[in-house]
Amino acid sequence: MGKGWKNPFKAANAAKKGAQISKLAKEITVAAKLGGGDPESNPRLRLAINTARGESVPKDTIERAIKKGTGQLEDGKIIEEVMYEGYAPHQVGVLVECQTDNRARTAPDIRFIFKKHDAQMGEQGSVAWMFDRVGLVEGIGPQNRDFDYEEEAIEAGANEVEKSQTEEAGLFSFYTDPEEVNNVQNALSERGWEIKTCELSYKAKNKTENLSEEQTKEVYEFLEALDDNEDTSRIHSTI
Numbered sequence: 001m002g003k004g005w006k007n008p009f010k011a012a013n014a015a016k017k018g019a020q021i022s023k024l025a026k027e028i029t030v031a032a033k034l035g036g037g038d039p040e041s042n043p044r045l046r047l048a049i050n051t052a053r054g055e056s057v058p059k060d061t062i063e064r065a066i067k068k069g070t071g072q073l074e075d076g077k078i079i080e081e082v083m084y085e086g087y088a089p090h091q092v093g094v095l096v097e098c099q100t101d102n103r104a105r106t107a108p109d110i111r112f113i114f115k116k117h118d119a120q121m122g123e124q125g126s127v128a129w130m131f132d133r134v135g136l137v138e139g140i141g142p143q144n145r146d147f148d149y150e151e152e153a154i155e156a157g158a159n160e161v162e163k164s165q166t167e168e169a170g171l172f173s174f175y176t177d178p179e180e181v182n183n184v185q186n187a188l189s190e191r192g193w194e195i196k197t198c199e200l201s202y203k204a205k206n207k208t209e210n211l212s213e214e215q216t217k218e219v220y221e222f223l224e225a226l227d228d229n230e231d232t233s234r235i236h237s238t239i
Contacts, residue, residue, distance in 0.1 A: 032069025135181025136201035142192030
């Protein structure tokens, strides 16, 4: 799940395994709810399952999440996707996508994080104008041949490509029109790419620049705090 703002000031750790499993299960449930429970015909579900397996999520947890999404398992909780907008410290635009079964819990939690970090939570539409709605495909290039990633983007029909800022080696981000995201994914797969992400996303129209190292660190600490919230699924920022 999207995390292109990966914090360069914080070493990776595995101390939050339980929260991560919960987030992955929610993503599986939402994907199954929106596109059905068959991963062969539901790309978002297929990628969610593969990600969960890569994080050693138990098989029964994955199966339960799918059944919940398709209505085969009724526990009285309905997971929905909601968006919160605002400004991180130093006027960095932020969109926070959440998956929650209780808005009355999630909204105050997100608002508290904004307030704690001297950030400003805004109304709907207050920050969204700073981003373009895009299709995002992330993948690792074919291992059996040399390639130029810009040429790969052209051949696959993507509008733009860049090296991913995350810590995963060899990962590239391809951006396309929202309605073309599955076509680009299929084209890259046929060209030997290992697909890691295929989803609708947001891309900053302009990046926030001229921040000092200390200011940048404050922004990343805020983004990390948002990401630590169990209901947060994706974060997009202008940093």
